[in-house]
Amino acid sequence: MKVTINAKGTEISVLSVGDENDYISLTDIAKYKNKDDCFIVINNRMRLRDTIEFLGLWEFFSNPGFKPIEFDRFNKRRLPDG
Secondary structure, three states, X not given: OEEEEEEOOEEEEXXXXXXXXXXXXXXXXXXXXXXXXXXXXXXXXHOEHHHHHHHHHHHHHHOOOOOXXXXXXXXXXXXXXX
16 A cells, blocks of 8 residues: 655655555655755665665665675765764
8 A cells, every 4th residue: 555644745656565564765865965966865765774674784684685785885885874
């Protein structure tokens, strides 16, 4: 089921799958910062060290097919947080 929530005037899509999984649209959240070029907000955030480390840990614990050696390529290209 797909619903929309309003946060500070920005419509954000939420997709519920089953009883336990909800997916929130990052694109819709990024539109709060930059409505016309929200991809820039996501691109910049995805390159930060903390984001890359979080995604690596999440994949390690949640994805049985996760390949840590392949992940290292992305981890080495990260930007320092600051």
